[in-house]
Amino acid sequence: xxxxxxxxxxxxxxxxxxxxxxxxxxxxxxxxxxxxxxxxxxxxxxxxxxxxxxxxxxxxxxxxxxxxxxxxxxxxxxxxxxxxxxxxxxxxxxxxxxxxxxxxxxxxxxxxxxxxxxxxxxxxxxxxxxxxxxxxxxxxxxxxxxxxxxxxxxxxxxxxxxxxxxxxxxxxxxxxxxxxxxxxxxx
Amino acid sequence: xxxxxxxxxxxxxxxxxxxxxxxxxxxxxxxxxxxxxxxxxxxxxxxxxxxxxxxxxxxxxxxxxxxxxxxxxxxxxxxxxxxxxxxxxxxxxxxxxxxxxxxxxxxxxxxxxxxxxxxxxxxxxxxxxxxxxxxxxxxxxxxxxxxxxxxxxxxxxxxxxxxxxxxxxxxxxxxxxxxxxxxxxxxxxxxxxxxxxxxxxxxxxxxxxxxxxxxxxxxxxxxxxxxxxxxxxxxxxxxxxxxxxxxxxxxxxxxxxxxxxxxxxxxxxxxxxxxxxxxxxxxxxxxxxxxxxxxxxxxxxxxxxxxxxxxxxxxxxxxxxxxxxxxxxxxxxxxxxxxxxxxxxxxxxxxxxxxxxxxxxxxxxxxxxxxxxxxxxxxxxxxxxxxxxxxxxxxxxxx
Numbered sequence: 001x002x003x004x005x006x007x008x009x010x011x012x013x014x015x016x017x018x019x020x021x022x023x024x025x026x027x028x029x030x031x032x033x034x035x036x037x038x039x040x041x042x043x044x045x046x047x048x049x050x051x052x053x054x055x056x057x058x059x060x061x062x063x064x065x066x067x068x069x070x071x072x073x074x075x076x077x078x079x080x081x082x083x084x085x086x087x088x089x090x091x092x093x094x095x096x097x098x099x100x101x102x103x104x105x106x107x108x109x110x111x112x113x114x115x116x117x118x119x120x121x122x123x124x125x126x127x128x129x130x131x132x133x134x135x136x137x138x139x140x141x142x143x144x145x146x147x148x149x150x151x152x153x154x155x156x157x158x159x160x161x162x163x164x165x166x167x168x169x170x171x172x173x174x175x176x177x178x179x180x181x182x183x184x185x186x187x
Numbered sequence: 188x189x190x191x192x193x194x195x196x197x198x199x200x201x202x203x204x205x206x207x208x209x210x211x212x213x214x215x216x217x218x219x220x221x222x223x224x225x226x227x228x229x230x231x232x233x234x235x236x237x238x239x240x241x242x243x244x245x246x247x248x249x250x251x252x253x254x255x256x257x258x259x260x261x262x263x264x265x266x267x268x269x270x271x272x273x274x275x276x277x278x279x280x281x282x283x284x285x286x287x288x289x290x291x292x293x294x295x296x297x298x299x300x301x302x303x304x305x306x307x308x309x310x311x312x313x314x315x316x317x318x319x320x321x322x323x324x325x326x327x328x329x330x331x332x333x334x335x336x337x338x339x340x341x342x343x344x345x346x347x348x349x350x351x352x353x354x355x356x357x358x359x360x361x362x363x364x365x366x367x368x369x370x371x372x373x374x375x376x377x378x379x380x381x382x383x384x385x386x387x388x389x390x391x392x393x394x395x396x397x398x399x400x401x402x403x404x405x406x407x408x409x410x411x412x413x414x415x416x417x418x419x420x421x422x423x424x425x426x427x428x429x430x431x432x433x434x435x436x437x438x439x440x441x442x443x444x445x446x447x448x449x450x451x452x453x454x455x456x457x458x459x460x461x462x463x464x465x466x467x468x469x470x471x472x473x474x475x476x477x478x479x480x481x482x483x484x485x486x487x488x489x490x491x492x493x494x495x496x497x498x499x500x501x502x503x504x505x506x507x508x509x510x511x512x513x514x515x516x517x518x519x520x521x522x523x524x525x526x527x528x529x530x531x532x533x534x535x536x537x538x539x540x541x542x543x544x545x546x547x548x549x550x551x552x553x554x555x556x557x558x559x560x561x562x563x564x565x566x567x568x569x570x571x572x573x574x575x576x577x578x579x580x581x582x583x584x585x586x
Binding site: 011012016019020021022023024025026027028029030031032033034035036038 | 576578582
């Protein structure tokens, strides 16, 4: 009888103590700073700007430094890149007539940006790609035929130099990442 | 109160030559409309908004903050949306009962406001069996819930309705017994008289009257939570098992009525507790404010609503803390724990009143100290959890 009563009182006390402690935990959460990020309109900085440098968002092409080598088109596993590059017989220059990327098909694998010799084709941190029609998701980068970029030993055109610098930095990031992985594998 | 007011209006010739009963009827309808549209609907609506914000903060979110400044109009948007929705009545349902059920529930809830004392003058009717009237009217809700569960012709609804009936009928007993401990002290059932026997000083509140009423407060709180179908006793509408319980088949305006009752009930529960145990509308005599009758009543009403709203937030907070209990645990809690404890409370208070008919001040002071000590220890534990987590603190409710 005594043990039964003992157990009874202990049950009541345990329940009260558990509720008391639980309420203290939730009350401490009540005054904590909410961790919600109120995307898209109530953030301190654009969310795109907070993403890491190598974030694989929507593809972008810097035509100024595109050599028309078609490496990206060949690398693309789902053929969402279509390039039409022909040599102009009169000027002996590679002419880019068409450079289309179908963002609707793209799976953001990043295989196209790896073989690019100048870092012309690259991912941006932009990810808001929603649109009302499939057609408008086809990005046409060549508005009118332009000459492809010809690599020089030292780039001296002040307009192109910063773009090339950015492109090479993008490629270096891949190389660095590769080195890290190799180092990890060795260690 | 209302009757005297209408009598004075008749004497002023406002109703012309209308028969007295018709004048009373018009007066009652006007008062009812005023209470429902001026207070009940708004309180229930604003409670839904506050509840969502309180939960959100407890769960490290911010909650609705887009409709109107800080999202304060969210409840209006939700209500209007539900009003404009098409109402679907299941083909196999008992259409008449199905349509009737929400109104039975709503009547059971809204009529409780008749004897709700907001201030020393602001009460529709100070019935001499006030608290008994309120408990019996709120029990009418169970009839509506049973009818809703049955008429929906849906297994989930039926199980929800039966669970609600079993739960509310069971918990009525400890609730009533704990309420009677207060009646033993006051010797009256009238809501106003119960409050008048307390004062604004905490040790004159009935919660601190003696150790038995102190426990009785918590028993009443738990039992009323169960009667209001609130977590951890929300078995009748357990989302994870019964979809939405007895409201599964309801939509549109009729669903809105169930919604209204569920959230409005929070306020009724808190108001009953505040009246019985926490001193009701009692305020200290502040010379400038309480000199005029209007100022006094305004302060009293603000005190009452403020205290009640603290209870509402407490209930929300419990919902954010505790998981739902099982059916057998629900019955165990009621019959094996709350019922014997409330019987012991009843006997204990009866003895106490026999020995000290006018209360025993040292015990009251001791109980008050114990109560505030518990609150102090509670905040010590909160501070401990905050320190241990090392989390950032934001006290502003804005987002």
